[in-house]
Amino acid sequence: MRVTAPAEWPTTADEAVAMQDELRPSVVTKNLGTAEFRTVAGLDSAYHDNGAVAAAAVVLDSATLEPVETVVAHGTVTFPYVPGLLAFRELPTTVAALEKLSTTPDLLVCDGQGLAHPRQFGLACHLGVLTGVPTIGVAKSVWGDYTEPGRERGATSDITIDGRVVGRVLRTRTEVKPLFVSVGHLIDLDTACTQVLALTPHYRQPETTRRADQLCRQALRDATGA
Template identity: 75%
Template sequence: MAMQDELRPLVDQTNPRPPDFRTIAGLDSAYDDESGVVAAAAVILDSATLEPLETAITHGTNTFPYVPGLLAFRELPTSLAVLEKLTTTPDLLICDSQGLAHPRRFGFACHLGILTGVPTIGVAKTVWGNYIEPDPERGSSTDVRIDGELVGRALRTRTGVKPVFVSVGHRIDLDTACAQVLALTPKYRQPETTRQADQLCRQALRAALQAPLPTCRTT
């Protein structure tokens, strides 16, 4: 918690350049609670076609428990490791997690953005904070606030389907973040980056549990 408080002022909520994101990466992790094995996946998509350009996976063993508000300390080691396997540096990172919409305004997406320097967005399925349900049509949104402070938006990516919760991670503003999320959700509730990374890490975890793995401990 002290580290989150120390790093929070480094979060940049502006666009450092015109928001021309040509390559967008999604990250996700899957865990086996019994063995502690974790599989992390990264998928880079072409922003114009949403076709995959590159994928990477890595495995590790995680000893940090799930603690609400401290997801970064559970997922950062393997997330950073899988990003290092990519040959291309993406223009934008999409995380299946919170950014500023976090009790200490420093969720996983903020932490990853600070460490990588890459513009980063948090897109979560659940919410910290208060919001009013947006209108049912795709593209409708309402503000998410914690203690009266604007921290994100509830964004309807599919008509009549539950919204996702978008917040700034690093080096992007909230309006641009929401526009990017809508562009990444032409068919489904979740961004295509997240969907593909989720499928890949689950497949990698199943494969890892069926065969011995080299020792690779992350803490």
């Protein structure tokens, strides 16, 4: 898979914020195609206390949710922990994993934020712009304001920041905590939520995220012996 990555990643918070500000205008919040996604990739990373990181990309057939391709990349975290800039701890190794894919998925699903981010440019937006592939952010926590949606599967409510809708609270399992969905790039919010529901037939988390999480955790254990 081809990714347009920078020659050098930011090493300071000021550099990272500047990169977010530079790339934010490139985000497209609508579907530019038919919104038919035959393959969907889940992305996730696992970390060790020594700074080691393993990033996984798991591509599934959207109709069967069966694996099409899986890859892992290993790296070392060098960027400091800064709220709102967590993407820069994941981006280098995640991009390395995506570059190992032999095919380009039709949709990327990130375990993180898209527009529902203090600068409206979370991990999903960043990866969407770098890859040119429709991308969704699906997070377990939220930036912004919202009201609790209904208790049934499929219930939603808006996430807002300064009065602007930046995402949607989506309950994927009845009587279970909801997820927080936001656009990353090249997709609209309605389509994003439809895709997340399709990826959660049995569990709270999308199958893409569940399998990427399992893969990167196992890869990290194998690499560190922990």
